[in-house]
Amino acid sequence: MSTTFRTTRRAALAGLSALPWMGRDGFAAPKTGGTLTFVQNSEPQTLVALTTTATPVLTVSAKVTEGLLEYDYDVNPRPSLATEWTISPDGKTYTFKLRPGVKFHDGKPFTSADVAHSIQLLKTVHPRGRNTFANVAEVQTPDPLTAVLVLSKPAPYLIRALTAAEAPMVPRHVYEGTDPRANPNGNAPIGTGPYKFKEWVRGSHILYERNPDYWQAGLPRIDRFVFKILPDTGARSIAFENGSGDIGYRTPVALSDLERLKKLPHLVFETKGTSYSYNVQCLQFNLDSQFFKHLKVRQAVAHAIDRALLVKTVCYGYGTVCYSPVAPGLKAFHDPTPSPYKFDLKKAEALLDEAGFPRGANKIRFKVPLDYNPIGDESRRACEFFRAVLGRVGIAVDVRAQDISAFAKRIYTDREFDFTFNGHSNLFDPTVGVQRIYWSKNFKKGVPFSNGSNYNNPKVDALLEGAAVENDPVKRKAMFVEFQKIVGEELPDISLYSPLYLTIKNKRVHEDSLTADGVEANMAHVWLDT
């Protein structure tokens, strides 16, 4: 009897949660009001992600400045400021119908002129937009609610580049005729978003307020959106623990704290909303290095590393083993074939002998410094791991620490390094996120996250250039798979793992991560238990 009752109730609940007026996470009806406190790791340079793609800016930007589209967890586009869109069969014309009745916070209407101006700005001042929108020849505005992007060549990745944080739609009347980098809108933005800028107290917090005239009726639900700037990891753990911080993303606490925090009943650990951008961590070689110019030495290093153990010890298990520079999360392009160089210390030793680096005094073959990208707190631990495992095959690793500026200069300008533990963001497409690391034409001194290995393979160049303009998804995937196979064999770097990022939140927070970019989106739906 009771079993029947429970089943019925569960079925009834399941039915209810499908109703549109219920919260999207199947909870009770959303409540209104309250203040959401977002735990922000560091101070953003600006509040609009127009001239930079730095992580601290991405979180604060979309709440005020929105994009043409949003994306579901599998990165399929959904309407946002654009309600409909069509792509011509040749992939060279994108037509967007804009949402009518949308107003900027200063009351001016949002029209196709704003879209045209924003795309133009992105193409010139956005670090990634320069490449993403490079093929956009012009943006036509036949009427105020239609914007047509005309491309010189196809750009199959473009349709996934239109989130609020990646391609923000800024007001033309504010930016026209000004230097976008110095525009005061960056410090006190107006946009079409669910939240309006209220104040920015440097070093302390950024405060947004509910936009009562938001284009989506009934949204937003909270009164205030606070970004609290907490640069110390320990302080962030405490903020989640004592409830003074509601939500933070990209695992905002030390991995070693997670086990303790997971025991707290009021915290929820969310993995949804991280599919817009995946990172791949790798050991990147300088192919001009006296040691690593030898393929056999690189192969030996690959044989010496047990990726599963690395993820287990260095990342506390929060990562996915990865043999390819295209992250497993990018399912449409990822090649899951394991590396041809399995974990095998004997093989590593043999290869090093063959390469002409026999064990010498103290059983050391050679000494080599290892630099690491200081962004991310597991980098140092990863380097300790490499020091230990490479020590076992006779390579004496000396771990070198430096801040990000010194790191960038060493790797990309001075090129005074042998190998480095580095990470690259794949973003939503390999042409945008991966090509830059392996394309010989992107070996550019002084440009961070360019082709740092100085890798040069005409075949790879041809595959990457081909995939960049290939409209057929099947052919495109085949090109990327072949590319992954070649770099997996030639090892300009050794791809190791893709970190698994957690969003930590108080259980009173609901409907926070509804899209591929999770809390980097506008968070118009978020609501709080009161």
Add this chain to the structure above:
Amino acid sequence: MRMGRRIATTLRRTVIHAGPTVLGIIVLDFLLLQLMPGDAADVIATEAGVATAETMAAIRERFGLDQPVLTQLMNFLGHLAQFDLGYSPRYNMPVLDMIMMRLPGTLLLMVTALSLALAMGVIVGSVMAAWAGRWPDRVLSVVVLLLYSMPGFWVGLMAVVLFSVKLGWLPSDGNMTIGAELTGFGLVADRLSHLVLPALALASFFVAVYARLTRASMLEVQRQDFMRTAHGKGLHPFFIQLRHALRNALIPVTTVAGMHLGNLLGGAVVVETLFGWPGMGRLALEAVLARDFSVLLGVLLLSSFLVILANVTIDLLHAWLDPRIGEAG
């Protein structure tokens, strides 16, 4: 009258010394900063995780990094001569505004911590001296030793764990409740509750220093002739300790406290980071990491002013505490 003249002499001397000192600090800082590897454009590009040669060049031009070093220095000094600290392209605002947003927070924290450290240190030190060798002295010695050997950030962390995580009495971060829109007494109470833990964390080490210094100086004074005379006059022991022993003992304590102001600025970086306190120490640290040198030079310049100001205050205090000081000048 003589007092006034002494103070005037002290002030005049300080002002004459201050000018070249500040100029020296600026030029030296500027040149030292040039030795740091990488520049603001490297940082911005690395933070963004992506860059092109064109965006890098545009950033360098905006920061004036495409100019020769000497031109950059001359530009900076030229602006400075017009009381203009320059502009931070990274944050897109004048450096003076950025510093002024942070200065009150830092001053509040530093003055509170220093006052707290001085008050507690002198009281503890006096008690230790008065009961030298007996149990209050022994017990306090242990406490002082603990404070002396524990780093401030650790004291702060433990205080946070106890008072804000376990007991929930005090907030763990920030300098106010954001968006609370408090007024009057509520506002003051809110600010104070946020100030307590960082001030204690910053003060803990210095309490120990001042306590030990006060104890040693007071014990040294005890054997002086004028102390015997005071006893001989039949003064109450409490007043002897206060007016004769402590007043003399304060000279070394205040001297050291003046020098500690610079240390406090350094210690503030750690404490401000730990407590998310919007102060100048963190601004300086962030400016170093970001290679945002216009901001850093501004902070350093202002810090050197603060230290000079503190020294003047200490000189004046000495002139008042000990009439012999300042006469020679």
